[in-house]
Amino acid sequence: MSITSQKKNMKEIYHFISQQFTDYYNITKKQFHTKSAAFLKALANDLKFKEFKVTKNYGGVAVSGEITLMGMWSENNGLYLQLSQFIPNKHALLYRQIFHMKDYTGGINQWIPCNLFADGDYEKLVAVLSKSNKSKEVINNVF
Secondary structure (H helix, E strand, O other): OOHHHHHHHHHHHHHHHOOOOOOOOOHHHHHHHHHHHHHHHHHHHHOOOOEEEEEEEOOOOOOOOEEEEEEEEEOOEEEEEEEOOOEOOEOEEEEEEEOOOOOOOOOOOEEEEOHHHHHOOHHHHHHHHHOOOOOOOOOOOOO
């Protein structure tokens, strides 16, 4: 996916996560999950993961559910990123370091401000997430 497409997707994802979901079969929820999964797969490629997976959990009636990216740069060196509705009083999205592909608790929770998505600042998102890469190689020229 192109950077321009990813920027557009970020803005659309922001629109989805900033609204209320009121029906389990809501068309908007399905659109949110589809758009977010495609976005995260392209992000995984831009982050240069050796291995990754994207999962969807639709959740209940009044929530967005979650779309999660888990990716590994190398052994014991990965990233968990979750897209979902805002946590009350915290307009941010969760990410943390992971140590293997079944690490659902991982390192310390960290937060990406949702304004990155509202602004479609894909380059900054990639830069922030790339800092979680603990390998000796530095990610240059992400794009």
